[in-house]
Amino acid sequence: MSIGSGTVGLRTVREANLGVVLRTVRESAPCSRAAVAAATGLNKTTVSSLVADLMARGLIRETGETAQNGVGRPGVLLALDDSSVxxxxxxxxxxxxxxxxxxxxxxxxxxxxxxxxxxxxxxxxxxxxxxxxxxxxxxxxxxxxxxxxxxxxxxxxxxxxxxxxxxxxxxxxxxxxxxxxxxxxxxxxxxxxxxxxxxxxxEYRVGSFAGTPDLVYVTGEVGIGAGVLTGGSLLRGAGGFAGELGHLTLGPDGPECSCGRRGCLEASAGIGAILRDAVPDLAPERPLPGADVAALVDATVGRAAAGNGTAVSALERAGTRLGQGLAALVNLVDPGLVLLGGYFVPMGPWLLPSCRTALASGVFAPNTGGCRVEPSSLGLSAAxxxxxxxxxxxxxxxxxxxxxxxxxx
Amino acid sequence: MSIGSGTVGLRTVREANLGVVLRTVRESAPCSRAAVAAATGLNKTTVSSLVADLMARGLIRETGETAQNGVGRPGVLLALDDSSVxxxxxxxxxxxxxxxxxxxxxxxxxxxxxxxxxxxxxxxxxxxxxxxxxxxxxxxxxxxxxxxxxxxxxxxxxxxxxxxxxxxxxxxxxxxxxxxxxxxxxxxxxxxxxxxxxxxxxEYRVGSFAGTPDLVYVTGEVGIGAGVLTGGSLLRGAGGFAGELGHLTLGPDGPECSCGRRGCLEASAGIGAILRDAVPDLAPERPLPGADVAALVDATVGRAAAGNGTAVSALERAGTRLGQGLAALVNLVDPGLVLLGGYFVPMGPWLLPSCRTALASGVFAPNTGGCRVEPSSLGLSAAxxxxxxxxxxxxxxxxxxxxxxxxxx
The missing domain is CATH 3.30.420.40 (ATPase, nucleotide binding domain)
Structure with a gap:
């Protein structure tokens, strides 16, 4: 039977069922076709057909082992095929x-x-x-x-x-x-x-807090953005523009932002702003095209670790601003967990304390609404x-x- | 058959099916049992049993009319019973x-x-x-x-x-x-x-914009709160505390708030704050226990309508603050629609223009991310x-x- 030969409706049902079988094998491998049928409620003939399809696509494989499950023929065990795609x-x-x-x-x-x-x-x-x-x-x-x-x-x-x-x-x-x-x-x-x-x-799929359904990931680059998961789903908003944390206005008198306005969070707590404050002798005035941001971040972290007052206080100020911005996010969205990513990770030891303090003082719910702020484990490869x-x-x-x-x- | 006699699992399935039938009748009434079976995929015997149950509970009724639908006996038409509960x-x-x-x-x-x-x-x-x-x-x-x-x-x-x-x-x-x-x-x-x-x-169920899946309702009382719907569901957050718009900090130098902090949005744009600014000769200094808020709101609206400069400029200032707070909300959550409720409704003609201006200048997405701000049609009975x-x-x-x-x- 060619899969493409059904009606659109049948095609869609079959695709959904292929996904169900794939997910079941992901969660239960190694498992037999009979176990997949039992777990999904699909009948065994359908499961065999779907498994054959998924094997042809290189997504699942037989492990070569069998399992005896009740009476009848022993079941050949299935697992995800991690070698094909x-x-x-x-x-x-x-x-x-x-x-x-x-x-x-x-x-x-x-x-x-x-x-x-x-x-x-x-x-x-x-x-x-x-x-x-x-x-x-x-x-x-x-x-x-x-x-x-x-x-x-x-x-x-x-x-x-x-x-x-x-x-x-x-x-x-x-x-x-x-x-x-x-x-x-x-x-x-x-x-x-x-x-x-x-x-x-x-973060939700492979980070240290994988599986946390309500979390926010904050990018720590020249720009600051937030990815908001609620109930395990991305909060995209009506136009797909949710999560613009970096362009929260902290005060109309703040520094000019790349977006043309003044006082945006990222204009005072984005990596460009931090570097200009922390290593003013090394960082260009503004903006940072062509600058070796990674090297400047290394220099900042090195100086902060050595106790350099300019670097330490720049990071602490940025942490406070970041905490003020996160307070708005926590008051409005109430995530249980905020993960700071990108260059915020190496800067975390100096950013996090003041960030957490500002967050706690800006959140209405008792005890910061239970929200934690932690560094991401995924570094610059998170996105x-x-x-x-x-x-x-x-x-x-x-x-x-x-x-x-x-x-x- | 007594409904309570099944296992928990069967009980739950039956309850879900009762809801499905009730919803189907709500959407399609007047409709026959056969039409309900066709729309839901449930078999006719099950539908008849569920309909009998819902009739016994006073939730649906027979209209007394019949409809011929294909061959066979004419079907008695069903509708919601709007007289019993x-x-x-x-x-x-x-x-x-x-x-x-x-x-x-x-x-x-x-x-x-x-x-x-x-x-x-x-x-x-x-x-x-x-x-x-x-x-x-x-x-x-x-x-x-x-x-x-x-x-x-x-x-x-x-x-x-x-x-x-x-x-x-x-x-x-x-x-x-x-x-x-x-x-x-x-x-x-x-x-x-x-x-x-x-x-x-x-707003989602019975307001003028009913059915809009991404919307925010803002309470306009002494306090300011936001109810956030995304994809037709309430955004509650990890601890159920999402939507605390009134306690966004607009600036640390703002007036003292009932929560004990300074600079919260509601301390400068809540109804208490508006009344103190707009009708200072009538409103108590702070807070408003025992004050006749509705009468003070009437007085404010009356004076604003008569062109009283103090009232008009107080409302315009509050609108600007409200727009600044909403800009944070729109940047983070991106609703397509914000509805201002409560006492903000009668004050709308003077609040809304400055509110919309501040919102537009504070939102990063082009054209305010497409977000509209409108007065609620539900007045003080919305909640x-x-x-x-x-x-x-x-x-x-x-x-x-x-x-x-x-x-x-």
């Missing part, structure tokens, strides 16, 4: 590209982090670099030979996810750029999303990792982009 | 109690609005007043004889909805008060929730209306608190 994730940010490939069990196959001046390159040249970086990862020995099932690309700005258009990314200098369309040459599905949203997905994790998650939901197979049933 | 809603706020009763089709049966000084009364005496007010509505000729299926009570503060405990309501002076338990004497289920949450539910609407909605979800009936099947 790969999902890619990429983040483009002000000063770097980060790329990662993972297998079906979300294990990292390879990752790269490369300095890249996206603002100087401009959107067209950046899109070419992005395509080249993804192809380079596909050629890596750990990925070559696998079927790439899709890629997720993270951009620091407002993204219209359904069309893959970057609406407004002031720190990159991009607006209304159809990045998704520029990646059509790759030949597999590419989703473009906001970097903070993908960071939150990464790329979330891009790849989202592709794998989409498979579990039955969105199978692989060529349709003819099953044996 | 009632749901109640009540809001307790700083200066009033508002009570409403609705029927199964969400039509208002009766409503009352009475001045009440909850702060002076204290929580215990207030609870007695609440019970008395609900009993008074039950005795109204439009309600008497109906089965009351439940009540929803709105409180301006942090509420632990599952237990019905008011955690913190500074404008009432209550903390950790088990209001839900105090209403057990009523003999029907009572849910206690935050006033803004219930206002948002009212009470939402309390009742929530009870009716719970019926549609299969939470049927009526005594179990023995069906004829």
């Amino acid at each position: 790969a999902a890619l994730g990429l983040e483009v940010n002000v000063d770097y590209l980060s790329v990662v490939a993972v297998d079906l069990v979300q294990r990292e196959l390879t990752s790269r982090h490369m300095p890249f001046d996206a603002r100087a390159a401009g959107p067209d040249e950046s899109a070419r670099h992005i395509v080249a970086a993804l192809r380079e990862v596909m050629a890596d020995p750990s990925v070559r030979g696998r079927t790439v099932v899709g890629a997720g690309i993270a951009v620091p700005g407002l993204v219209d996810a359904p069309t893959g258009t970057v609406r407004r990314a002031p720190n990159l200098g991009w607006s209304d750029f159809p990045l998704g369309a520029r990646t059509d040459v790759l030949g597999f599905p590419v989703r473009v999303d906001n970097d903070a949203n993908l960071g939150a997905i990464a 790329a990792r979330g891009g790849a994790a989202g592709v794998i998650h989409a498979l579990d939901s039955g969105a199978l982009p692989l060529p349709e197979a003819v099953d044996a049933g | 009632a749901a109640l809603g009540l809001e307790v706020n700083v200066d009033y109690l508002s009570v409403v009763a609705v029927d199964l089709v969400q039509r208002e049966l009766t409503s009352r609005h009475m001045p009440f000084d909850a702060r002076a009364a204290g929580p215990d005496e207030s609870a007695r007043h609440i019970v008395a007010a609900l009993r008074e509505v039950m005795a109204d000729p439009s309600v008497r004889g109906r089965t009351v299926v439940g009540a929803g009570i709105a409180v301006p503060g942090l509420v632990d909805a599952p237990t019905g405990t008011v955690r913190r309501a500074p404008n009432l002076g209550w903390s950790d008060f088990p209001l839900g338990a105090r209403t057990d004497v009523l003999g029907f289920p009572v849910r206690v929730d935050n006033d803004a949450n219930l206002g948002a539910i009212a 009470a209306r939402g309390g009742a609407a929530g009870v009716i909605h719970a019926l549609d979800s299969g939470a049927l608190p009526l005594p179990e009936a023995v069906d004829a099947g």
Whole structure:
């Protein structure tokens, strides 16, 4: 039976069922077809057909072992096939590209982090670099030979996810750029999303607090954004623009922001602002195109660790501002957990205490509403990792982009 | 067959199916049992049994008409029974109690609005007043004889909805008060929730913008709170404390707030603050216990309409502050629609222009992210209306608190 031969309705049901079986094997492997049938309520013939399909697509495999479960023939055990497919994730940010490939069990196959001046390159040249970086990862020995099932690309700005258009990314200098369309040459599905949203997905799927349904991931780059998960789902908002934490106005007299307004949180607590305050002799006045942000962050952390007063007090001030911004977020959204990502991670020892103090004093609910603030465990690859994790998650939901197979049933 | 005789699992499935049938009749009435079976995928015998149960509970009725649908016997048409049950809603706020009763089709049966000084009364005496007010509505000729299926009570503060405990309501002076338990004497289920949450539910179910899945309802009382709906569901947050818009800090130098901090939005844009600025010769210095807030609001609106500069500029300033607070909300949550409720409605003509201007200048997404700000059509009864609407909605979800009936099947 060809899978594509049914009606649209049947096709959709079958896709959903493929996802159900894949998810069941992910959760229960190793498990027999009979166990899958019992867990899902699908009948055994249907399960056998779906399993054959998923095997043909390289998503599940027989382990070679059997299990006796009650009477009847012993069941051949199934597991996820971690050798056949790969999902890619990429983040483009002000000063770097980060790329990662993972297998079906979300294990990292390879990752790269490369300095890249996206603002100087401009959107067209950046899109070419992005395509080249993804192809380079596909050629890596750990990925070559696998079927790439899709890629997720993270951009620091407002993204219209359904069309893959970057609406407004002031720190990159991009607006209304159809990045998704520029990646059509790759030949597999590419989703473009906001970097903070993908960071939150990464935390939920593979971070140290994986499985926490209400959490916020905060990007710590030149820009500050928040990816908000409520009940395990991304809070996107009516127009897909939720989570613009960096552009909360803390006061109209604050410094000028890349967005053209004054007093935005990221203009005083984004990495560019921190570096200018913490290592004024090294950091350029404003903004930071072409600067080696990673090296400046290293210098800041080094000086703070050595007790340099300028660096320490700059980090503490930024932590206070960040806590004030997070207080607004916690008052409005009440997440149980806020994870600070990106360059905030190495700066955490000096940022976090003042951040937590300001948060506690700004939150109306008793005891900060129970909300914790912790550093992310995913570092600068969080958003790329979330891009790849989202592709794998989409498979579990039955969105199978692989060529349709003819099953044996 | 007695409904209570099955296992817990079967009981739950039956309850869910009762809700499905009730919802289907709500959406498609008048409709036959066969049409319900076709729409739900349930078999006709099951539908007949569920319909008998719902009729025994006074939730659906036969209209007395029939419809020929294909071959076979003509089907007797069903509709919601709008004569047998009632749901109640009540809001307790700083200066009033508002009570409403609705029927199964969400039509208002009766409503009352009475001045009440909850702060002076204290929580215990207030609870007695609440019970008395609900009993008074039950005795109204439009309600008497109906089965009351439940009540929803709105409180301006942090509420632990599952237990019905008011955690913190500074404008009432209550903390950790088990209001839900105090209403057990009523003999029907009572849910206690935050006033803004219930206002948002009212807007979604019966307001002028009903059906808008992403909206925020803002209470305009002495306190300011936000009820946030995303995708048609309340955003409650990890601890149930989301939406504390009134306690966003606009600046550390702002006026002192009832919560003990400085610079909260409601300390400069809540109704108490507006009245002190707008009609300083009439309004008490601070706070407003015992003041006739409604009369002061009338005076403010009267003077503003007459062009009184003090009143007009006080309202414009409050509108600007409100817009600044809403900008934080829109940047973080991106609702498509914000509805200003309570006393903000009569003040709207002078508040709204400066509010919209401040919002537009504070939102990062282009064109305010497409977000509109409009006055609520539900006035001071919004939260009470939402309390009742929530009870009716719970019926549609299969939470049927009526005594179990023995069906004829």
